[in-house]
Amino acid sequence: MKINWGTGIVLSFIGFISFIMFFVVRMNTDDRANHDLVTEDYYKQELSFQKEIDAEKEANALPTQLQLKRIEEGLQIRFPKEMDPTKINGIVSLYRPSNKHLDFDLPISLSNAHLLIPDKRLLDGRWDITIRWTYDGKNYLVKESMTY
Incomplete structure (x- = not known):
């Protein structure tokens, strides 16, 4: 043919x-x-963007900055030493861009100046960490990206 x-x-x-x-x-x-590019409630988060900017300015104005440190037991979040740990309330959100099923939130309840996220909860890779807390009526916000 x-x-x-x-x-x-x-x-x-x-x-x-x-x-x-x-x-x-x-x-x-x-x-x-x-791969998810945005969070589930993207538009709701955009409406509160100015509050986030103000909270970040408050956190940056602190004399001692919040510190994230990887230690043997996991990820240690050390709050400013000027703040009384028992008066700090808030939430730590860990967002994994590559897998939304690994995302989780932890409430902040402290007895000393640091919070420990256990090593078994964090897999190796990139994490976006958002720490929101309130102290004496002021809102604070710190956003970090890290590779664990």
Whole structure:
């Protein structure tokens, strides 16, 4: 059977479209390529953006900054020494950009000046850490990205 140039062009188009459709279907069904770009309540978070800016300014104005330190037992968050640890209330949010199932929040309840996040809760890789706390009626916010 002889294939003329018109049939060759049609077969080339069909082959190319099949090739592209194969990769589109494969990428949509593959769990390894499942990356979330934003959080679930993205628009709600955008409405409170000015409050976050003010809270970050308050945290940056402190004489002693909040410190994140990796130690053998896990991740240690050390609050400013000027603050009474029993009066600090808030939440620590850990966001994993590559897998939303690893995200978690921890309430802040302190008896001393530091909070320890156990090593078994943190897998190796990038984490976005947001620490929100209230002390004497003022809101504070610190955002950090780290590779654990």
